[in-house]
Amino acid sequence: MSTVFETLSELSHKLASREVSAVELVTAALARADATQSTLHAFAGLRPDRARAEAAQADARRRRGEPRSPFDGVPIAIKDNMVQTGEPTTCASRILEGFVSPYTATAVARLEQAGAVVIGRTNMDEFAMGSSTEHSRSGPTRNPWRLANTPGGSSGGSAAAVAAGIVPAALGSDTGGSIRQPASFCGVVGFKPTYGRVSRWGLVAFASSLDQIGVFTRSARDAAGLLELISGHDPFDSTSIPEPAPELRPALDGDVSGLVVGLPKECFVPAGVDPGVLAAVRDAVAELERAGAKVREISLPHTRYAIATYYLIATAEASSNLARYDGVRYGRRARGARSLTEMYERTRSEGFGEEVKRRILLGTYVLSAGYYDAYYRKAQQVRTLLRGDFERAFGACDVIVTPTSPEVAFELGAKTSDPLAMYLSDIYTVSANLAGIPGVSIPCGMLRGLPVGLQLLGPALGEAVLLRVADAFERRTPHHARRPESSP
Amino acid sequence: MARITRDEVEKVAALARLSLGDEAAERMASELDQILEYAQTLAQVDTTDVEPTAHAIPLPTPLREDRASPPLDPELAVANAPEREGSAFVVPKVIEGDEEG
Numbered sequence: 314m315s316t317v318f319e320t321l322s323e324l325s326h327k328l329a330s331r332e333v334s335a336v337e338l339v340t341a342a343l344a345r346a347d348a349t350q351s352t353l354h355a356f357a358g359l360r361p362d363r364a365r366a367e368a369a370q371a372d373a374r375r376r377r378g379e380p381r382s383p384f385d386g387v388p389i390a391i392k393d394n395m396v397q398t399g400e401p402t403t404c405a406s407r408i409l410e411g412f413v414s415p416y417t418a419t420a421v422a423r424l425e426q427a428g429a430v431v432i433g434r435t436n437m438d439e440f441a442m443g444s445s446t447e448h449s450r451s452g453p454t455r456n457p458w459r460l461a462n463t464p465g466g467s468s469g470g471s472a473a474a475v476a477a478g479i480v481p482a483a484l485g486s487d488t489g490g491s492i493r494q495p496a497s498f499c500g501v502v503g504f505k506p507t508y509g510r511v512s513r514w515g516l517v518a519f520a521s522s523l524d525q526i527g528v529f530t531r532s533a534r535d536a537a538g539l540l541e542l543i544s545g546h547d548p549f550d551s552t553s554i555p556e557p558a559p560e561l562r563p564a565l566d567g568d569v570s571g572l573v574v575g576l577p578k579e580c581f582v583p584a585g586v587d588p589g590v591l592a593a594v595r596d597a598v599a600e601l602e603r604a605g606a607k608v609r610e611i612s613l614p615h616t617r618y619a620i621a622t623y624y625l626i627a628t629a630e631a632s633s634n635l636a637r638y639d640g641v642r643y644g645r646r647a648r649g650a651r652s653l654t655e656m657y658e659r660t661r662s663e664g665f666g667e668e669v670k671r672r673i674l675l676g677t678y679v680l681s682a683g684y685y686d687a688y689y690r691k692a693q694q695v696r697t698l699l700r701g702d703f704e705r706a707f708g709a710c711d712v713i714v715t716p717t718s719p720e721v722a723f724e725l726g727a728k729t730s731d732p733l734a735m736y737l738s739d740i741y742t743v744s745a746n747l748a749g750i751p752g753v754s755i756p757c758g759m760l761r762g763l764p765v766g767l768q769l770l771g772p773a774l775g776e777a778v779l780l781r782v783a784d785a786f787e788r789r790t791p792h793h794a795r796r797p798e799s800s801p
Numbered sequence: 802m803a804r805i806t807r808d809e810v811e812k813v814a815a816l817a818r819l820s821l822g823d824e825a826a827e828r829m830a831s832e833l834d835q836i837l838e839y840a841q842t843l844a845q846v847d848t849t850d851v852e853p854t855a856h857a858i859p860l861p862t863p864l865r866e867d868r869a870s871p872p873l874d875p876e877l878a879v880a881n882a883p884e885r886e887g888s889a890f891v892v893p894k895v896i897e898g899d900e901e902g
Contacts, residue, residue: 415877509858522856551863552856621840632817639818641890643881653895657818670819674810675833677817691843693853698846700857733835749857773858 316341317478318796321535324481325383328375335375335386335430339368342388342432345479354454355464355473357393358401359433364388367430374428384538385428390474390483393434394441394517395526397421404517405439405449408638408664410645418515419550420484420526420543427542435470435483439666440635441491441519443467444735445728448668453725456498457797458763462722465495468529472499475529476797482539483529488519489623490717490742492527493754497717497766500756500795502783503529504536507773508749509554511540512547520630521552523623523746532793533755533783537561540776556774564777565784570605572782574598575710579616580741586719593758593765594716597786601714604785609710613702616744618695623743624736625679625692631669632676638664671732696747703748707772712782715741717754717766741768751776755783756792764795804837805830 316324316338327333343361350356371386380386391397394404396414403409421431438448446454446469454469456462457477464473468485472495475483485492487505496503505527516526528539538561545558576598581591602608640646640660647659665673679688706713719740728735745752750773757767767786771779787793807830814821814829821829875888884891 412881415873415880507858508856509860548863548865552858552860554858554860555863615846618843618846621843624836625840625843636817640883641892642879644883646883650893652897653893654818656893658820661818662820665819667825670821670825671829671832673817673819674813674829675836677813678805678809678833678837681813681816688837688840688843690853691846691848692840693855694848694851695843695846696854696857697851698848700854732832733839736836747854747857 317345318531319481320531321384321387321481321538322532324387328386329383335368335371336365338386339364339388339430339432342480346433346474349477349479352455352460353457353473353477354452355435355470355477355479356390357403357405357434357436357451357470360400360431364430364432371428371430380428382427382542384542387429388432388480389424389429390433390435390471390480391421391431392468392471392483392485393437394486395421395484396515396517397431400434402434402517403450404441405437405451406664406666406669407450408644408660412643416515419512419547421515423543432480435468435474437470438467439669440517440631441467441486441488442631442668442672444490444494444738446470446495447725447729448666450666455725456722458500458722462724462763463498465498465718465722467491469495471529472496472501472503475499475501475531478796481531482535484526485529486516486524486526487746488523489627489746490739492529493742493752493766493768494718494739496529496754497764498722500764500797501529501531502533502536502753502755502793503527504540504753505745505751506540506544506776507554507751508746509552510544510751510774510776512550512553514547514549518634520627521634522630523627525746533780533787534562534565536753537565537780559776561777561780564781567785567788569601569782569785572606572712572778573710574601574606574608575611575706575713576608577611577613577616577706577713577715579613580715585737585740586716587721587760589760590716590719590721590765593760594714594767597757597767598714600789601782601786604789611706611709611713613706613744615695615699615702619699619744619747620736620740622692622695622699623739623747624675625688626696626747628672628676629680629689630676632673632680635669635673668732699744700748703750711778713770715768715770717741717768721760721763721765745770749773751779753779753783755786756795757790758792759795805833
């Protein structure tokens with residue numbers, strides 16, 4: 314019996330009714346991961362023996378009538394920047410070669426406590442820096458819808474693994490769109506919660522004021538279920554919001570009547586966006602209107618400054634966070650250096666890839682004396698204005714709708730030689746990270762054979778309203794149920 | 802006018818403990834220059850009297866009781882070290898001079 318492409322909720326029911334066992338599900342997921350690895354390259358590493366053993370334990374718990382949760386025994390994947398005890402974490406970087414973690418990330422631990430079985434670590438852009446999963450030490454991940462194209466990034470491996478039916482859900486991280494954009498490119502649901510909603514303990518830091526863990530799933534309901542598990546205060550993360558995990562599934566009743574959907578006029582100008590993407594998003598808005606939502610034009614006047622603001626702040630924080638990779642305490646050390654400084658330089662120069670070096674250089678530059686005020690402080694001030702834009706907007710609407718990305722999945726290599734062009738493709742996603750608000754990308758149509766993503770943004774801690782709208786849209790449209798036919 | 806010169810790139814690289822080859826330094830200078838030119842758009846924004854935002858969701862620094870809890874096992878703490886001696890990390894000699902130390 315094939316369980317490929319089933320949702321987490323469907324698998325959870327089948328496990329409860331003993332139609333299928335956890336060992337069968339995990340074995341099938343591992344087999345599909347293996348079979349697609351040479352074409353998709355969604356994974357950085359699998360843990361077949363431990364995953365099968367954990368699945369057997371989940372089955373034993375079910376036989377005793379003591380499942381840990383409805384998700385006990387479901388296979389999942391985690392991005393290769395979240396640590397798990399006794400497992401490697403590489404962040405797709407040579408510099409973390411050989412690292413084995415002595416502890417487990419809180420979000421991963423909460424999934425383990427619910428009985429979910431991690432089958433492996435998914436491929437990503439090195440240290441989550443990229444929008445295409447091409448900047449990986451082990452090579453790019455490919456898009457299950459079209460192998461010549463990228464899955465987006467930086468969580469491209471997680472998005473591809475869910476889109477190709479390998480696992481029903483995966484964790485990713487989103488610093489400037491790294492969950493939402495690949496979800497859009499791969500035709501799945503990708504949810505970035507409010508900053509501080511999910512603990513960052515055990516997530517390798519890229520830009521600490523922007524990083525947030527979230528989920529990839531095939532439905533809004535699955536996203537709600539997983540977010541309920543991984544959210545909530547964690548004393549190990551001092552930026553974790555001191556609130557319990559929210560109840561999200563009660564919001565999934567399909568009712569959006571009277572909700573006000575805001576369309577930022579700055580995001581619907583034709584410049585720099587594929588007209589087919591805009592058309593699909595407008596159709597989706599019309600569908601929400603038919604479901605009873607009210608549509609209102611709003612303004613986010615500082616949107617045009619978001620990319621510059623984001624790349625100055627993110628690289629500044631990255632240059633500081635990545636200073637820890639020095640070849641002393643963990644990871645790969647360059648051989649043959651005669652002095653400590655030479656050892657640092659050779660370790661870092663050999664260990665980091667081009668994009669990571671570019672961002673460390675930019676970040677170091679904008680933090681250096683003489684440039685700090687003009688670049689870094691200026692960006693932090695514009696960040697304040699961007700936050701203000703959203704505060705005003707959410708005074709007039711409940712959710713904001715935009716495209717997730719100005720384009721559908723682009724071809725491998727299309728932007729690798731033009732870093733600025735790669736950065737500009739994040740125009741719709743970076744603002745949510747700068748403002749700390751939650752956002753989700755859901756499938757809303759097809760364009761030239763590739764999925765189009767619709768982005769919903771909500772006020773801080775407004776996860777429930779986003780899932781309400783996403784779920785209502787799914788009930789009325791077929792987009793989330795489409796599967797890549799060409800998938801290997 | 803170049804916003805960042807090749808000399809500046811090499812200076813910043815030294816600060817970040819990165820060594821770039823000639824070809825990479827040239828390329829980085831031109832790419833960073835392009836990115837910084839784009840970042841100049843922020844100069845158009847009037848930020849007089851605007852407070853900078855460091856964190857979008859500001860929280861007070863959380864405090865906990867000053868109570869000891871079990872530390873990471875020293876054996877685990879050095880298990881990932883590229884070079885170690887007992888529970889210590891080994892690095893190349895830091896103090897210049899006397900060859901024999």
